[in-house]
Amino acid sequence: MLLIHCPYCNETLPEVEFAYASEAHIARPTRPSETTDEDWAEFLFMRSNVKGPLYERWRHVHGCGRFFNAVRDTVTDKFLTTYKAGEPRPDLSSLTEGLK
Amino acid sequence: MTAPISSFMPGVLTASAAARVGFAHRCARFSLRARGDLAPLEAALGLSLPDRIGQRTSAGEREVLCLGPDEWVLHAPESDATAITAACAGVYADHPHSLVDISGREVSFVIDGPRGAELLTLGCARDLDTIAVGEGRRTLFDGATVILWRDADNNFRLDCWTSFATHLFHLLDTGVRELGAENH
Ligand SMILES: [Zn+2]
Numbered sequence: 001m002l003l004i005h006c007p008y009c010n011e012t013l014p015e016v017e018f019a020y021a022s023e024a025h026i027a028r029p030t031r032p033s034e035t036t037d038e039d040w041a042e043f044l045f046m047r048s049n050v051k052g053p054l055y056e057r058w059r060h061v062h063g064c065g066r067f068f069n070a071v072r073d074t075v076t077d078k079f080l081t082t083y084k085a086g087e088p089r090p091d092l093s094s095l096t097e098g099l100k
Numbered sequence: 101m102t103a104p105i106s107s108f109m110p111g112v113l114t115a116s117a118a119a120r121v122g123f124a125h126r127c128a129r130f131s132l133r134a135r136g137d138l139a140p141l142e143a144a145l146g147l148s149l150p151d152r153i154g155q156r157t158s159a160g161e162r163e164v165l166c167l168g169p170d171e172w173v174l175h176a177p178e179s180d181a182t183a184i185t186a187a188c189a190g191v192y193a194d195h196p197h198s199l200v201d202i203s204g205r206e207v208s209f210v211i212d213g214p215r216g217a218e219l220l221t222l223g224c225a226r227d228l229d230t231i232a233v234g235e236g237r238r239t240l241f242d243g244a245t246v247i248l249w250r251d252a253d254n255n256f257r258l259d260c261w262t263s264f265a266t267h268l269f270h271l272l273d274t275g276v277r278e279l280g281a282e283n284h
Pocket of ligand 1: 064
């Protein structure tokens with residue numbers, strides 16, 4: 001079982017307490033009525049689907065209830081970091097430095 | 101095998117040499133959500149709202165546990181419910197918050213006995229050593245969201261939704277008897 005660090009609880013806890021909530025840092029267009037169909041489809045459906053470190057949302061659903069962001073390597077399933085919702089995206093090179 | 105929730109009576113439900121599971125008396129339960137300046141709410145309730153997740157405070161028979169950055173659960177005697185509702189309503193206009201009576205939604209089991217903590221490992225993936233005596237946490241127990249209050253090393257209260265109660269009790273009962281059998 002994976003252990004995931006919740007930045008709100010500040011504890012590293014079993015995966016079963018958490019729910020995956022798709023890719024992070026995807027901003028909803030502020031004026032959907034003025035968005036083209038192509039841009040709206042892009043926003044709704046298109047994801048980066050990276051092989052490697054992915055910025056993604058998680059929710060500590062069976063704990064504090066909060067959504068937060070994580071960087072997880074989709075190949076190794078290793079969590080590089082987690083951080084609170086609303087915080088800037090951490091620089092990838094600083095996270096992967098120790099892994100090479 | 102599952103009994104209706106109405107068949108649980110306060111008192112010991114199952115026991116062995118290893119652990120006991122009891123059913124707690126009914127109490128008033130509230131979910132409180134609030135942000136910003138908490139002082140007016142604390143004054144209205146007559147207790148301080150802990151700001152670290154898992155921390156508890158109490159005043160008289162009112163007991164509060166911090167579940168999230170802006171979320172608390174409050175337990176009190178049933179006779180105190182109207183006073184709590186009125187006190188919070190009194191500060192609502194200036195300090196909007198959400199106070200929801202969840203008394204009918206949840207019940208509590210009381211777990212104790214020499215291997216009480218071990219009994220909980222049956223359904224709880226969390227390392228229970230991380231919950232200090234006098235603290236509590238919301239977590240997952242065999243698929244159901246529960247709130248654990250750790251009152252002593254081997255003494256816990258487990259709050260769960262009524263619809264999960266018979267399922268969780270069945271599992272706890274099996275564990276109580278299994279750990280008891282190991283003792284012989
Ligand atoms: Zn959390």
